[in-house]
Amino acid sequence: MAISTLNFSLLITIVILLLGQGGVHKIEASHEVYKGYQSLETIPPKFQPYRTGFHFQPPRNWINALAGPMVYKGIYHLFYQYNPNGSVWGNIVWAHATSKDLVNWELQPVALSAAEPNMDINGAWSGSATILPDGKPVILYTGVDSQNQQVQNVAVPKNLSDPYLIEWTKPPQNPIMSPTIQNQINSSSFRDPSTGWLGPDNVWRVVVGSKIGKQGVAILYKSKDFVNWVKDKKPLHSAHGNGMWECPAFYPVSVGNRNSVDTSKSSNDLNVKYVLKVSLDDIKHDYYTVGSYNYHTDVYTPNRGSIQNGFSGLRYDYGKFYASKSFYDGEMNRRVLWGWVNESSSVADDVKKGWSGVMAVPRRVWLDKSGKQLHINPVQEFVKLRMNPVSLRNHVLQPSSLLKVHNITAAQADVEIAFEGLDLSKAEVIDPSWISKPQVLCNQNDSSVRGSLGPFGLKVLASKGMEEYTSVFFRVFKMNTQNNKQHVVLMCSDQSRSSLDKDVDKSNYGAFVNVNPGHEKLSLRTLIDHSIVESFAAKGKSCITSRVYPKLAIDKAAHLYAFNNGLQSVKISSLNAWSMKSAQITGKQ
Amino acid sequence: MDFANLFFLLLLLLSLTPFPHRRHHPLTLAGADTTLIETTCKTTKHYDLCLSSLKSNTTSSTADVKGLALIMIGIGTANATSTSSYLTSQLPAAATTAAKNGSRNAAVLKRAVLKECADKYTYAGGALQGAVDDVGMEEYDYASMHVMAAADYPSACHNAFRRYSGLLVYPPELGRREDGLRRICDVVLGIIDLLIVGNY
Numbered sequence: 001m002a003i004s005t006l007n008f009s010l011l012i013t014i015v016i017l018l019l020g021q022g023g024v025h026k027i028e029a030s031h032e033v034y035k036g037y038q039s040l041e042t043i044p045p046k047f048q049p050y051r052t053g054f055h056f057q058p059p060r061n062w063i064n065a066l067a068g069p070m071v072y073k074g075i076y077h078l079f080y081q082y083n084p085n086g087s088v089w090g091n092i093v094w095a096h097a098t099s100k101d102l103v104n105w106e107l108q109p110v111a112l113s114a115a116e117p118n119m120d121i122n123g124a125w126s127g128s129a130t131i132l133p134d135g136k137p138v139i140l141y142t143g144v145d146s147q148n149q150q151v152q153n154v155a156v157p158k159n160l161s162d163p164y165l166i167e168w169t170k171p172p173q174n175p176i177m178s179p180t181i182q183n184q185i186n187s188s189s190f191r192d193p194s195t196g197w198l199g200p201d202n203v204w205r206v207v208v209g210s211k212i213g214k215q216g217v218a219i220l221y222k223s224k225d226f227v228n229w230v231k232d233k234k235p236l237h238s239a240h241g242n243g244m245w246e247c248p249a250f251y252p253v254s255v256g257n258r259n260s261v262d263t264s265k266s267s268n269d270l271n272v273k274y275v276l277k278v279s280l281d282d283i284k285h286d287y288y289t290v291g292s293y294n295y296h297t298d299v300y301t302p303n304r305g306s307i308q309n310g311f312s313g314l315r316y317d318y319g320k321f322y323a324s325k326s327f328y329d330g331e332m333n334r335r336v337l338w339g340w341v342n343e344s345s346s347v348a349d350d351v352k353k354g355w356s357g358v359m360a361v362p363r364r365v366w367l368d369k370s371g372k373q374l375h376i377n378p379v380q381e382f383v384k385l386r387m388n389p390v391s392l393r394n395h396v397l398q399p400s401s402l403l404k405v406h407n408i409t410a411a412q413a414d415v416e417i418a419f420e421g422l423d424l425s426k427a428e429v430i431d432p433s434w435i436s437k438p439q440v441l442c443n444q445n446d447s448s449v450r451g452s453l454g455p456f457g458l459k460v461l462a463s464k465g466m467e468e469y470t471s472v473f474f475r476v477f478k479m480n481t482q483n484n485k486q487h488v489v490l491m492c493s494d495q496s497r498s499s500l501d502k503d504v505d506k507s508n509y510g511a512f513v514n515v516n517p518g519h520e521k522l523s524l525r526t527l528i529d530h531s532i533v534e535s536f537a538a539k540g541k542s543c544i545t546s547r548v549y550p551k552l553a554i555d556k557a558a559h560l561y562a563f564n565n566g567l568q569s570v571k572i573s574s575l576n577a578w579s580m581k582s583a584q585i586t587g588k589q
Numbered sequence: 590m591d592f593a594n595l596f597f598l599l600l601l602l603l604s605l606t607p608f609p610h611r612r613h614h615p616l617t618l619a620g621a622d623t624t625l626i627e628t629t630c631k632t633t634k635h636y637d638l639c640l641s642s643l644k645s646n647t648t649s650s651t652a653d654v655k656g657l658a659l660i661m662i663g664i665g666t667a668n669a670t671s672t673s674s675y676l677t678s679q680l681p682a683a684a685t686t687a688a689k690n691g692s693r694n695a696a697v698l699k700r701a702v703l704k705e706c707a708d709k710y711t712y713a714g715g716a717l718q719g720a721v722d723d724v725g726m727e728e729y730d731y732a733s734m735h736v737m738a739a740a741d742y743p744s745a746c747h748n749a750f751r752r753y754s755g756l757l758v759y760p761p762e763l764g765r766r767e768d769g770l771r772r773i774c775d776v777v778l779g780i781i782d783l784l785i786v787g788n789y
Contacts, residue, residue: 073752074705074745074748074749074752330748331744331745331748332741332742332744332745333741333744334741364737366737377734380716380734380735380737380738380741383715383716383719393726416728416731418728519786520785521728523728523730523731525731538730539730539731539733539734573726573727573728574726574727574728576726
């Protein structure tokens with residue numbers, strides 16, 4: 001963010017404080033506050049080169065964190081944080097959309113507004129949905145009350161026979177969790193209640209994100225009836241040094257079975273592991289660990305070797321992907337993950353274009369056979385948008401080569417490519433200390449930096465003269481560890497040349513991919529949708545999402561290439577590319 | 590009896606002695622390919638289903654593991670397609686039965702659910718077709734993801750019936766087909782795992 005913008009927002013904040021808020025606490029939001037823009041509704045311009053074709057986004061205004069996604073009576077519900085009045089964060093309510101297939105959506109009226117002084121008058125912030133054993137859905141969410149304190153409230157459908165669940169009521173017992181002097185909870189750091197799970201004692205548990213100093217905490221609450229909650233003495237888990245934990249999530253995953261496990265059924269089954277995920281407020285990334293859960297003592301223990309302190313653990317996505325929420329999809333026995341992808345463009349641009357934020361494609365989550373990490377991939381339903389396939393097989397990409405993919409709407413496409421035939425004896429050596437710094441490696445070595453094995457991959461949203469392009473690529477190295485030599489694979493999403501516009505964030509993202517290039521092909525799937533690029537390597541072992549704003553590579557003027565800028569050749573074993581139809585998003589917000 | 594006749598008799602006797610086989614299989618000839626089907630099926634979740642399904646196909650005895658995967662996917666596709674047709678064929682009957690019982694709401698509901706289920710099984714067939722393409726190209730990662738999706742669609746159909754468990758009964762025939770498709774998909778995933786490991 002430019003220094004001048006930061007100073008501007010500080011100035012606004014100071015001016016507002018000086019104008020007198022009495023003895024009220026300042027809202028400690030995790031967003032920049034641009035009071036001047038919060039309720040500035042402009043008429044969006046007709047030329048919208050960056051709006052997506054098949055990603056979820058409402059017609060206008062600001063969106064941020066996911067809230068309570070769920071499925072009920074065969075209908076998927078997406079709730080999300082929304083500003084009905086402007087293109088920056090503010091006036092936050094729960095907006096609502098429904099779908100039968102996670103692809104095409106119908107916008108619904110606002111589900112939860114910011115209305116009650118003791119519950120949420122200063123904001124209906126994020127939360128989660130739980131499906132009770134009798135099938136009824138219930139929402140738990142954070143409200144900011146008239147004293148600007150963060151509290152938790154419950155909301156239930158007004159009419160259970162309405163499958164679209166348009167209206168929700170807030171019972172008078174709210175707020176059902178509050179920061180008090182006794183419980184010593186920080187009233188500015190107490191939010192995002194998770195989906196509940198039942199213990200063997202038939203008692204409900206949820207976690208709420210918080211912090212104590214610089215220690216991130218998942219506070220544990222218990223209840224017999226989902227209305228009266230008691231804070232547990234111990235948190236479910238905590239970790240030092242990584243700041244406030246937002247949007248905590250805790251769910252079971254099955255080892256050796258690709259199908260998901262119903263959250264509401266707790267288990268001490270050895271074949272069931274647990275995932276604890278948190279959104280780190282300080283750096284805006286989502287991290288997770290896999291571990292075991294003792295449901296008698298409510299203790300979660302991450303797997304040995306998991307990294308949870310600092311910032312080098314496992315992430316759902318190594319690019320732009322935050323405040324995500326997953327839910328157990330009982331219709332299809334799978335876990336589905338949603339993530340919010342904000343803009344990399346400036347606030348001024350967002351106000352001008354009249355909208356900000358998109359949702360990543362919903363993704364299926366399952367545990368790897370090793371039990372050590374998750375696989376994350378777009379849900380199957382998106383293949384129905386594919387059309388006009390273009391295929392290529394067994395093509396050797398010589399060093400310094402570019403292969404154009406023709407007959408495709410390159411600005412709205414789905415590409416699957418797999419590489420093989422690497423001469424691993426020619427891999428360059430990488431020092432083990434780089435294993436925790438893939439993003440630095442990618443920022444320091446963009447696609448123009450030639451290596452021995454790599455960079456090779458895709459150039460997407462490329463302009464005709466290659467003035468602009470976004471590269472998604474692999475590099476393969478050799479690493480001499482104590483025990484043996486092994487090969488490591490680095491994946492980069494390189495935005496450094498994505499746009500001639502100087503005011504957008506063009507930093508690169510990187511991740512190592514846990515595959516052995518000696519035993520398997522390097523596979524990559526990339527979804528391209530105007531201003532969002534989502535890449536999945538090795539069946540979703542590493543994902544990277546990015547936002548780009550080309551000035552030339554727009555619509556029909558965008559092109560797609562496979563490339564190899566390494567010193568060694570590499571073979572494309574197969575490349576499949578499809579033009580993507582647009583999703584239907586209808587109705588009024 | 591002279592020597593020639595004795596020799597001939599001996600030869601005749603020898604030809605009648607059964608050679609030691611590892612198994613008696615009147616349907617197959619060489620021992621090698623039978624073993625491939627058996628060793629392949631052993632690694633899957635449903636050995637008996639795998640064995641009987643593959644052996645019922647005439648080309649399986651000479652197929653490699655990739656070929657066995659394709660045969661099994663074909664069996665799954667056949668299940669999905671025939672189930673979809675079966676569901677569509679039930680639509681008129683649903684209306685007639687309900688009309689007889691005077692319960693018009695149940696009839697409308699049943700038709701809607703049968704239609705939804707027919708769609709789900711069609712999607713399952715589509716996903717398996719995607720898997721065929723990917724296996725053909727040896728993109729086993731993608732193939733397995735398509736098969737995973739195909740295995741999920743039958744649950745979605747069952748859940749549609751569960752939603753109206755007071756009014757509708759989940760047909761036992763459909764339940765058999767649901768279990769069948771899911772098991773077939775499990776077997777396919779097992780064979781694909783072998784291909785992933787053995788690919789290099």
